[in-house]
Amino acid sequence: xxxxxxxxxxxxxxxxxxxxxxxxxxxxxxxxxxxxxxxxxxxxxxxxxxxxxxxxxxxxxxxxxxxxxxxxxxxxxxxxxxxxxxxxxxxxxxxxxxxxxxxxxxxxxxxxxxxxxxxxxxxxxxxxxxxxxxxxxxxxxxxxxxxxxxxxxxxxxxxxxxxxxxxxxxxxxxxxxxxxxxxxxxxxxxxxxxxxxxxxxxxxxxxxxxxxxxxxxxxxxxxxxxxxxxxxxxxxxxxxxxxxxxxxxxxxxxxxxxxxxxxxxxxxxxxxxxxxxxxxxxxxxxxxxxxxxxxxxxxxxxxxxxxxxxxxxxxxxxxxxxxxxxxxxxxxxxxxxxxxxxxxxxxxxxxxxxxxxxxxxxxxxxxxxxxxxxxxxxxxxxxxxxxxxxxxxxxxxxxxxxxxxxxxxxxxxxxxxxxxxxxxxxxxxxxxxxxxxxxxxxxxxxxxxxxxxxxxxxxxxxxxxxxxxxxxxxxxxxxxxxxxxxxxxxxxxxxxxxxxxxxxxxxxxxxxxxxxxxxxxxxxxxxxxxxxxxxxxxxxxxxxxxxxxxxxxxxxxxxxxxxxxxxxxxxxxxxxxxxxxxxxxxxxxxxxxxxxxxxxxxxxxxxxxxxxxxxxxxxxxxxxxxxxxxxxxxxxxxxxxxxxxxxxxxxxxxxxxxxxxxxxxxxxxxxxxxxxxxxxxxxxxx
Numbered sequence: 001x002x003x004x005x006x007x008x009x010x011x012x013x014x015x016x017x018x019x020x021x022x023x024x025x026x027x028x029x030x031x032x033x034x035x036x037x038x039x040x041x042x043x044x045x046x047x048x049x050x051x052x053x054x055x056x057x058x059x060x061x062x063x064x065x066x067x068x069x070x071x072x073x074x075x076x077x078x079x080x081x082x083x084x085x086x087x088x089x090x091x092x093x094x095x096x097x098x099x100x101x102x103x104x105x106x107x108x109x110x111x112x113x114x115x116x117x118x119x120x121x122x123x124x125x126x127x128x129x130x131x132x133x134x135x136x137x138x139x140x141x142x143x144x145x146x147x148x149x150x151x152x153x154x155x156x157x158x159x160x161x162x163x164x165x166x167x168x169x170x171x172x173x174x175x176x177x178x179x180x181x182x183x184x185x186x187x188x189x190x191x192x193x194x195x196x197x198x199x200x201x202x203x204x205x206x207x208x209x210x211x212x213x214x215x216x217x218x219x220x221x222x223x224x225x226x227x228x229x230x231x232x233x234x235x236x237x238x239x240x241x242x243x244x245x246x247x248x249x250x251x252x253x254x255x256x257x258x259x260x261x262x263x264x265x266x267x268x269x270x271x272x273x274x275x276x277x278x279x280x281x282x283x284x285x286x287x288x289x290x291x292x293x294x295x296x297x298x299x300x301x302x303x304x305x306x307x308x309x310x311x312x313x314x315x316x317x318x319x320x321x322x323x324x325x326x327x328x329x330x331x332x333x334x335x336x337x338x339x340x341x342x343x344x345x346x347x348x349x350x351x352x353x354x355x356x357x358x359x360x361x362x363x364x365x366x367x368x369x370x371x372x373x374x375x376x377x378x379x380x381x382x383x384x385x386x387x388x389x390x391x392x393x394x395x396x397x398x399x400x401x402x403x404x405x406x407x408x409x410x411x412x413x414x415x416x417x418x419x420x421x422x423x424x425x426x427x428x429x430x431x432x433x434x435x436x437x438x439x440x441x442x443x444x445x446x447x448x449x450x451x452x453x454x455x456x457x458x459x460x461x462x463x464x465x466x467x468x469x470x471x472x473x474x475x476x477x478x479x480x481x482x483x484x485x486x487x488x489x490x491x492x493x494x495x496x497x498x499x500x501x502x503x504x505x506x507x508x509x510x511x512x513x514x515x516x517x518x519x520x521x522x523x524x525x526x527x528x529x530x531x532x533x534x535x536x537x538x539x540x541x542x543x544x545x546x547x548x549x550x551x552x553x554x555x556x557x558x559x560x561x562x563x564x565x566x567x568x569x570x571x572x573x574x575x576x577x578x579x580x581x582x583x584x585x586x587x588x589x590x591x592x593x594x595x596x597x598x599x600x601x602x603x604x605x606x607x608x609x610x611x612x613x614x615x616x617x618x619x620x621x622x623x624x625x626x627x628x629x630x631x632x633x634x635x636x637x638x639x640x641x642x643x644x645x646x647x648x649x650x651x652x653x654x655x656x657x658x659x660x661x662x663x664x665x666x667x668x669x670x671x672x673x674x675x676x677x678x679x680x681x682x683x684x685x686x
Contacts, residue, residue, distance in 0.1 A: 006062045007059060007062045007063050010055050010056075010058045011055075013055040014052050014055035014056050017048050017049075017051040018052050020048045021052055021240070022113075022117045024040050024045045025113060025117065025239055025240050026110055026113050028040065028238050029232070029238050032238035033109065033235060033236055042238075043165070046164065046165045046240065047165060049165075049240055049245075050161050050165050052121070053128070053247070054161075056128040057128055057132075060132040064078055064136070065135065065136060070136070072195050072199060073203050073206055073207060075133040076206075076207055076210040076211070076214075078129065079129055079130045079210070079214055082125065082126050084213075084217075086122035086123070086217070087122075087220060089118075089122055090118075090119050094224075109231075109232055109235040109236070112228060112232055113232055113239055115228060116228035116232060119225050120225050123242075124248070126217055126218075126221065128251075130214065130255045131251055134254075135150065137258075138150065138189050138192045139192075140194055146189075146192065149188060149189060152185060153182070153186065153189060156178065156182055160175075160178045160179075161247040163178060163246060164244075164245040164246055164247050178246050178250075179246050179249070182250040182253075182254070186250070186253065186254035186258075189254075189258070190254070190258045190261045193265045196265050196269055204266050204269065204270055205270075207266050208263060208266055208270075211259050211262055211263040212263070214259050215259060218259070226243065229242065229243060300333070302427055303321050304333060304335075306321065306420075306423040307320075307321055307398075310398065310416050310419050311335055313416070313419065314408065314415055315402075316336075316407075317380065317401060318334070318336030318337035318380065318400075319334070319335045319336065319337070319398065319399060319400045320332055320334045320337055320339075320401075321334075321396060321397070321398050322399075323388075323396040324394075324396055336401075337380075337401065345378070345380070345383070345399075348378075380401040380402065382402040382403075382405060382406060382408055383399060383400070384399070384416060385397055385398060386398050386416055386417055387420070388420055389424045390424050390427050390428045398416070398419075398420050450475075456513055456516050457484065458485055458486060462486040462487065462488050462494045463494075465559075466557075466559040466686055467557065467613075467683050467684060467685045467686060468653060468655075468684050469496075469681065470653075470655040470657070470681075470682045471658070471682070472658050472662055472679065472680050473678075473679040474625075475677050480504055480677035481500065481503060481504065481511060481677060482500055482501075482677045482679035483498070483501070483515050483516060483679075484497065484499070484621070484679055485516060485520075487519070487520060487524065489524065489556065490526070492559050492560035493526075493558050493559075494556070494557045494559075495519075495523040495555065495556055496555040496621070497519050497523075497552060497553070497555070498552065498553055498621040498622075498623070498681050499550050499551065499552035499553075499571070500550070500551045500552070500623040500624065501515070501548070501550050502548050502549050502550070504676070504677060507548075511544060511548065515536075515550055515552070518535075518539050518540070519536075519554075522535055522536060528565065529555070529556060529565055529566050529567035529608050530567050530603075530606050532554050533567045533569050536552075537569075537594045537595065537602045538602075540594050540595045544595040548595060549593040549596045550594040551571040551593045551594070552569045552570075552593075552594060553567070553569065553574065554566060554569075562613055563611065563612045564610065564611050564612075565610050566608070566609055566610075567591060567606055567607065567608050568589045568590070568591040568607075568609070569591045569593050569594050569606065570591055570593030570596070571593075571623075572622055572624050573588040573589070574621060575642060576611070576617070576618070576619050577617060577618040577619075577620070579614060579615065579617050579618075580614055580616075584643050586639060586643075587609070587611075589607065589609050590607055591606050591607060592605040592606065615685060615686055616684075617684075618650060619683040620680065621682075622642070622678070622679065622680045623677065623680075624676070624678075625677050626661075626665060626678045626679075626680060627639055628676060629669050631668055631669060631670060641664075641668065642661075645661050654682045654683065654684040655682075657682045657684065658680055662680070
């Protein structure tokens with residue numbers, strides 16, 4: 001709002017100053033013709049002229065110089081528009097004079113003075129608009145030296161304006177010095193044409209046209225005001241003659257000189273514009289291909305960018321990209337050509353046995369005018385092709401086409417070759433990035449699976465005054481298939497289970513979750529271990545895929561009768577330590593793993609076993625990951641080491657025995673990285 005208010009105020013000030021200027025100049029001219037003393041000071045017209053110029057200067061300063069959104073051609077359009085309006089108004093005045101013909105009004109010197117001042121005001125308005133616009137162009141890439149030189153130029157113009165107010169003659173020494181100084185500085189400033197390099201081909205043609213019109217406006221107004229001044233000077237010299245002003249002539253010369261220099265520089269740069277734009281287009285397209293790994297969501301997007309960039313950079317008419325795949329059907333991406341046309345050209349080249357084009361021979365720029373000309377309905381006469389290579393292997397072919405014969409030169413070949421190489425790198429990086437994303441996603445899923453699996457294993461195990469339990473489980477992968485659990489059946493009975501799903505990873509973990517559901521649903525029915533195993537096998541037959549099975553041992557500990565009832569389904573034999581005899585044994589009972597037998601004959605392969613437990617007895621349940629753990633020589637931990645380790649810690653608590661077993665196992669293996677899931681469950685009876 002403040003800027004708009006200043007624009008209105010300066011415009012109003014310029015208009016009022018011009019009105020006073022016209023009135024005072026006509027009054028003085030009338031008094032001189034009549035031989036009278038004027039009633040107003042003779043310096044008033046010159047003062048009003050200075051005020052008009054200053055108001056114009058600040059009007060265009062706020063209107064053009066402070067406008068941030070104007071580009072180079074916009075500035076030239078502003079100059080053109082100002083000159084057009086001024087010229088139309090001036091031509092309107094000429095029409096009025098023409099219509100008046102030889103009437104007394106047309107030949108009246110006072111009327112001519114008014115017409116002169118109208119044209120002079122329009123002329124100065126156009127000059128100040130051009131002056132302000134040229135300032136922005138000159139200071140586009142400013143430096144301290146350039147800013148100081150322009151400031152000196154403006155101050156010298158202002159001083160010349162004041163000098164003109166007190167001295168109406170330009171023949172003085174100071175006037176000559178000022179004129180020469182302004183001319184030299186103006187020529188030095190006119191050499192700053194850095195903005196021209198940033199115009200494209202179309203903008204340069206537009207600028208040339210606008211500058212030609214600016215020349216026309218300058219010539220027209222200089223001729224018109226000069227002719228009117230000549231007519232008035234015949235009658236009297238007591239009027240404001242712009243030709244006697246160093247300021248007016250200097251600013252006219254500067255605007256004319258910079259317009260001429262700009263026109264010539266743009267004209268001489270015109271032939272190189274298309275080459276510069278082509279190079280710039282190549283850089284932009286190369287950057288698009290290079291950054292496609294970051295900006296695009298699919299590999300197909302990279303292919304489309306390659307097609308568009310290659311076509312635009314070498315001014316081709318069409319292109320296709322054939323991507324070969326060992327597992328899928330070959331894919332064809334097209335630009336400016338249908339897939340049917342592309343396949344027709346490929347077939348035609350193969351039928352004519354043209355070597356070195358699509359088969360990537362030595363001559364990649366072979367002229368195909370003669371061969372493509374024999375293809376019925378073909379609109380293309382030039383073809384250029386390059387392989388797309390990823391990890392040293394060609395994955396496809398890029399073909400660029402033109403409708404003109406011999407349409408590609410060596411420079412174009414180099415450009416497309418660079419694009420094709422960079423596209424191969426981008427595709428390789430894109431695939432690596434996709435693979436990294438997939439791995440990260442897989443890791444995140446495994447973390448979730450691991451969290452879920454941990455939630456499947458009980459945090460607190462059932463115990464009573466007759467026994468203590470400690471358990472430990474470790475997966476070789478993120479998730480595993482080992483399972484242990486306890487559940488209280490009634491006041492005196494607790495069910496225990498340990499199981500090992502065949503295989504590792506997420507599949508084993510999934511089957512482990514199924515085993516947990518079966519255990520919790522069947523154990524609460526107070527089934528004997530044999531019946532439990534039979535029903536569990538029936539449930540798992542429909543869940544496990546062929547070749548998968550689950551080994552398990554199911555126990556019922558009766559604290560009232562102090563006995564253990566259990567059934568073994570192909571699991572590792574229980575290690576039982578008898579405190580009374582101070583000896584340990586492996587309970588190698590019969591029983592087939594769950595899921596191995598998928599018919600009712602499974603009931604014949606499972607048995608129930610019982611044993612009484614005494615105070616100090618220890619029962620060790622484990623999975624084969626413990627006994628099959630290898631040392632540095634590849635030898636297994638085995639049953640003997642397991643028995644020896646338990647006997648070493650027989651006097652410890654259940655948790656102490658477990659910690660001793662795990663530390664011994666890691667010490668034997670020499671590493672914390674195990675090759676199989678392992679789980680242990682220690683029960684110490686009181």
